[in-house]
Amino acid sequence: MTAPPPAGAGARRGFLTAALLAPAGLTVAGLVLVPLLLVVRDSFATPDLYGGTKGGFTLANYRSLFDPVYLKVFGYSLGMAALNAAVCLLLGYVVAYYLVSRAPQRQMLLLLLIIVPFWTDFLVRTFAWINLLSPGGPVNSLTDAVGLTHGPAQWIPSQGASFVGLVYAFLPTAVFPVYASLRGVDPALGEAARDLGCGWWRVHTKVLLPIARPGLLAAALLTFIPTLGVFVIPVLLGGGKNQLVGNLIVTLYTEFRNQPMGAAASVVLLVLMLVSLAVFGTAARRLRRKTA
């Protein structure tokens, strides 16, 4: 396949391309597209009594999702995702700025310290937080030592613990794109800003943050959208009291044994994600046009 194809071999080349793409294409179709379509089909079906579906076509499942109880879950999820993205963006920028202002070798070491937990399983990291925040655990001992608490503190389950877990899980995802957009920046830019009258705050707001915008946008996207689908953290650290859409879907499928409604909630989540993606995509395109 190294020699250029002879003239008039377009059709044969097209066939070859299709043949080479077929294994991957079939895999994606079989493992992603088909299940997705099945979920969409289920979302319009009528539930039977045993957790399955009776088929048919109805909009009742979607209509049921408009119940305030469910709407609250969607609203709460969007709020949580936005808050998580905002906090991750802020911390991510601070960490990324700290990283790029270190010597190159130190940067590699610090990056590794972020990457290793990032590669560790989600569940393991969440359990680690259970240990850290448990009564008499390391964090509790620390707050006891400095006099913030007296004796064992009951922090798990709570909304706060759940949020800490979320931020911790997504922070690396925010650090990397911001780090990438700050890494190539000439250190003289910050000095030039100071030279031209900026104190440290305006060095960031006027120069570094605007330059990091593409990275910040990517970080927002990469933290906001996945947060919508999280379900382990609210259960383990939040006690399942404040549910995210992910938890709702699990509950509908497993506890309520209502497969069509679970499917409908999944489809709504999918649409929410696609809409967010479109919003971020438009913002990114506008940004590129402006700087081009």
Next chain:
Amino acid sequence: MTSAPAPASVPASAAAPAPAVRLTGIGKAFGPAYAVKDVTLDIRQNEFFSILGPSGCGKTTLMRMITGFETPSEGTVELGGVHATGVPPHKRDLNMLFQSYALFPHLSVYDNVAFELKVRKHPRSAIPGAVRDALALVRLDGYGDRAVAGLSGGQKQRVAIARALIGRPSLLLLDEPLGALDQKLRAEMQLELKKLQREVGVTFVTVTHDQEEALTMSDRIAVMDGGRVLQVDTPEAIYERPATRFVADFIGTSTFLTGRLGTDGLAVAGLGTVPVPGHALPDGAQAHLAVRPENVTVARTADTLPPGGVALPATLQQTVYLGNATRYHLTLADGSELLAEAGGAGRAELPVGEQVWAGWDPERSRVLAE
């Protein structure tokens, strides 16, 4: 509580204008090593001043202490007669032209140039006119809407100059201003920077390792080596009357004869006594005699050398054609090397490998302490 310390400002004396920059006993240590040590220096108002030295001599650190990016470990900085040692960069009445230009990539040419006025909250209505004037000053009229990324190196530098001068600082520091430009553009910018400095009446301080740059542009030059300032003087004085062997060697080219000073000259082992010009060193001191190649005449015989000068037999090792001049590499009787240079009518066809005579006017050589 006792009273607060007196405000950190020293009023300028009414008689003489305060120097633009006054460094007193300034030093900067990084760990145990000093990058700059015990520098005392005045830079006058409205002069074009150069800090010249090889890389690693401490010139950049010295400049960064003037801008405020580095805090001196010892000594004081005064700017325009006002004590400025601990003052942060954004509160100093000076600007800097960065070697990389450091233009803000997310802003247009206009917004780059207007940056300082916006940050310092100048009246909104005054900004467009000021930007237009600043761009006209660097001959970039009409470039305001351009993106920074599309500019050539020379244009970027002009934008950086306009951005640095728009706030009318009392002092502009230029870090290797011509380092990134090609040879031809460099020669052009040398003259232009000089002209610009006279036009705007701002004190320019440039930091450079390029002696030609320093000699062409500066009113005065400080030569640095090993963290210390060795000599501060006009380009002519630095070239004609270098204070140390390093200066004589670093600025232009010099060859050196080394020996002991006596009443009738410098006694060089294996060479005899060489006449020297007036100097302040005591008899019996070890000293170097610095001779510039362009002051050395080479001839076939001693009697064809200009009369009244030094005349030494030498072996011609090599001639190098330089275009505008020819350089002769000579070895003297004691084995030391001597360079001679002749241009135009002074050039002579001389036999390589044979004995010739080298001579110079003692007044055109210089005695330097060991």
